[in-house]
Amino acid sequence: MVKLTYIAADGGRTEIQAEAGDNVMHAAIAHDVDGIVGECGGSMMCATCHCYVDDEWAARTGERHDGEDDMLECAASELRPTSRLSCQIKLTDDLDGLVIHLPEAQI
Ligand code: FES
Secondary structure (H helix, E strand, C coil): EEEEEECCCCCEEEEEEEECCCCCHHHHHHHHCCCCCCCCCCCCCCCCCCCEEEEHHHHCCCCCCHHHHHHCCCCCCCCCCCCCEHHCCCCCCCCEEEEECCCCCCC
């Protein structure tokens, strides 16, 4: 299992345990974490799964995938260097403890 912490824009924290192989968007939806919508189900067609990877974890989650930058341009909240589509961050055992910050709005 992979421990994940989501920190809402208002500072509220939600900790969950997710399966390796899942992704950050789907794990949030499955655990009723507010702040991620995931309208397209993870096919990189919506940007409603926008998140900010915590600075300490950014190197470990890797680079944005092809097409991710274009879709992030449609995000409702400001973009930052650590902005990612959470559906494109696959959970691995190396990401145990990952911290994800949620934007103020997704739509
Ligand atoms: S869920 Fe639509 S782009 Fe991630």
